[in-house]
Amino acid sequence: MAILNTRIREMRQQRRMTLAQVAQQLGVREATVQRYESGGIKNIKDSTVEALAALFGCTPEYLYGRESALPDVPGVLPLPACRTVPLLGSIACGKPLLAVENLEGEVEMPENIHADFALRCRGDSMIGARIMDGDIVYIRSQPDVDDGDIAAVLIEDEATLKRVYKIPGRVQLRPENPAYPVMEYQGQQLESIRILGKAVGFLSRVV
Template sequence: MYLGGIIKAYRDKHELSMQAFADKCGLSKGYIAMLEKNLNSKTGEPIVPSLETFVKVSAAIHMSLDELLDIVDENQPIDISGKRNVSALSSQFDNIFPVEVKKFPLLGEIACGEPIFANEDRESYVLTGTDIAADFCLKAKGDSMIGARILDGDIVFIKRQDIVEDGEIAAVVINDEATLKRVFYDRNKNQLTLQSENSKYRPFSYEGEELNHVKILGKAIAFQSDIV
């Protein structure tokens, strides 16, 4: 359900007029109407509410922001730029773009080093650009992938697939433990090797029956780091 649908359902349940709800969350009646129609009346395009709007609505319906993001449709775009003049700037500079985001389920931590337990409990969601064609994301733990610029604490976005190309980075489960490694195949030996991007870690090789205990979750296609 899009944000406007959640608002409409709340208004109907509590018998609130559009103006009453607008007053309750500090937004205009006209903007609430656009949210409920999921249509920007000025552009004719689907509306892209800001993260600030989500914060105001979550407070108005007595729900935490995380809870609201959990139930909103995963295709709901969210503007997290926080800048009212981004559109004006983007018309002046060809390398400035408004930011639209979608949310990805964060499935816990994945080892960049020795494998760790694969926790697939959905702890929360991560907001990032709509152009990332991933299915879920994991938080990197350790330093074994620093050669690929993936650092401890980075968010790694994974496209779910059972096999990756030779030399690609993948999230791999070994006996219910997960790790992030570069994958290499030796088809002559029927051998799979998981290689770190840090020389202090040795590669892991699997062949024969051992391959039955190795499962590729998906291909790492992007990562997100904090600027420090």
């Protein structure tokens, strides 16, 4: 199959158009569009390629394979490919909240972010890290983090989002808001805390 046929199919699928919709726009039969994509028609007319390019919002050169990437459209930013992860309730950005895992649904995130689940933030203790009340934070499950990482931490049956600092014999959970105190655990208190995972991204409701 030639690159022209492949790109016609790929562009139609990216634009979420059916064979019938493309056929209607071009004034041809659905089977003809299918043959454009399969290579059943060996020499597609230049005028047809130009019409397809206009329909898909690309250039004829891209369909022919003379351009390796889609051209930029002024004023329009391309969005990254996304996947979904479960949204498991809320986490405190303030005083710890009761940790009740409650599947609220799913949220999208870019494929290049490696996270296992998401939580909705409550409170303002992490505003210095630009994490606001109501934001969605993406968490990668892991039992430990590096000093200074922002992590979801379980404290007995409550959960909070803080920066984690490990000092010999103790652990500090530091907020990003001076209105909140540092939470420190040592000795037997360390048995009551557990790191759920590292925050690897967030989706802000502030625009």
